[in-house]
Amino acid sequence: MNYTIYFSKIKAALLISTLLLSYCFYGQGNVANEMESSMVKTHEDKDLQWGPCPSFMPEGCTIAVLHGDPSKKNVDVFFKVPANYEIPAHWHNSAERMVLVSGELRVTYEGEKEQIMKVGSYAYGPTTKSHTAKCGSKDPCVLFIAFEEPLDAFPIKLK
Template identity: 65%
Template sequence: MKLQHQFIALKKISFLLIFFFTCGIFAQETYENSISFSKSDSNLEWGPCPHFMPEGCYIAVLHGNPAEKNADIFFKVPANSFIPAHTHNSAERMVLISGELVVTYEGEQSQTLKEGTYAYGPAGKPHSAKCGDSPCVLFIAFEEPIDVMPVEED
């Protein structure tokens, strides 16, 4: 009987060791470093916007892969730029980092975003925007892969 208790205790210890070892391996595989960026960070790699966006428009990927879910970007446009009507297959969560941006979603009143303003845009809903008298930088978190499609005006 004593041998049976020792065997059961050894089995429990072995299971716990395997469990903790496995958790440790998985934790190491999914571990990632924290990051932090400002709009003027010299480490940002700014790329051009799609062709229908205003001249001087740039995008910088902050986190994630734009071709996959959950990517974050900075979107930058010069002062007095008009961003034509467009849609995304993803909802977007936004915070205006600098400038003032008037955003208009189809069928809704325009909203004026000021520095620090949070906004949410539903997937597939056409919208346009106008940047004010100073350059605008917008943080955007996409839930789905990043895309942008122009809306043809009637």
């Protein structure tokens, strides 16, 4: 019997067993323990914590973080403004994926025609592209926004 080949096969089997056990105990086990809970929220939930918008936004604008950390990638928020509210020109380092949850919102991106969002409308806002918006006169506007990058907003001084 060739003991070198025999012991090499035993070493390989032990290594594979160790790797599988490590995955089971440290990989999969930790992932299972760290799994997030699912969630369903509406913009009217009483437990939402609404906070202020950036200081360049007029009074009445609020944001509620739904998921994630605003200082890190992939954060989801509700953005709420009163009826007749004008959102000043601004831009973000992140692309925005938005769905209008309440109200009617007129949105204008730099160099583009105004677009009207109605409840259920989806919109995509490109990275660093400045935009303005105005909420309609009937109801407050609430947008669900998914930011790919950390949440930020920078005002644009219009001429």
